[in-house]
Amino acid sequence: MTIAELSLPPNRSDDRHRGADPHPATPAGNLPTLMLFPAGTEIYVQGEKCRNFYQVEFGAVRVHRLSADGRRQILAFHLAGETFGLEPSQTHHFFAEATCATGIRVRRAAPMQDHAAEDLLPMALTGLVRAQEHLLVLGRQNSLERVAAFLLEMSERQGGLSEVELPMSRMDIADYLGLTIETVSRSFSKLRQKGIIRLSSMRSVEFVRPQSLCDMVAG
Template structure:
């Protein structure tokens, strides 16, 4: 389920971000709010829009032939997603928690880019950013041990999520496992091991709030 929040000023994000900037080039923007677990777009569906997370978090994933789920990316506040080099989406995108996204019609972006060099530049920056993330994820999956993969994930989230020294992870351990190509049990063991080593601490019953206690030691695992 999603709700159009354009008519409610209280839900409008503050100015800023790539898509907001593109709106000044006569690109029409819309905003929708998705409930937890709601599909934003599906694999193989027409790629008609480009999206930006305003509030919440999104996961993009692909179901493998054996039924397993491989999460390709977590999109957090400010992130752009849904950019494709073909006519259809290669992944499915879902809201991890209640999430608001800003979207622009892809055809409008492409039309404006034909006559506005600044829009072309912004689209190139978005594409390059997504490519860089894909490369980083590929390197993460190349880690030899589960501990190395989990350490790399924590450092990635630390750079993207930390507020006042605490990482409030919106994703579950199952999500983390499917992102890292590991089992749920392996991720849990790795987190427990890092906790026992004194590299991180947990806050709250769900243990989704994590405090990194020794970043230098954790970084030694991310090599």
């Protein structure tokens, strides 16, 4: 990647015309521009027209929805190498934001008519499987099991190494797992005290006894 290739997204923090101002179009015939989204910036918002697909180059993205009273549920994280942005209708139902400094390639979506153009089905199925797995976690697991399942999921999606990077805050993790930030923190501490994990840094987890984690989620 070159510096010249980078471009910042339009600043939309004060944009009151959401949905009316699309991202710049992909230069025809070129590799999609790599755009840099600083931590916390929005990639698309609820209600915006679906125009693009997105590929995470580095960093991570959270897809979430807010309810009237401010509760937030994160439906999915998208990590480096993953693609997202497919929606069943013409407008986005959710928000997408960078959880940390994130590089994203934006591809203009083909019109919904020619499905064959893009390989949409695998994308939809991946999302479906992840959502289903997540339903099992949210429906029937306690807080410790949820955090264990989350760590294993992150590990699996990063190649199954025993050192896992967590490119998101505790708050993001909490809103993904349907917990509070305090409960997530307590669960991390409990796993640490049990000697199951080590925190090399705030956002880097080492699996000391991976099998214990697997046992906890008890598929």
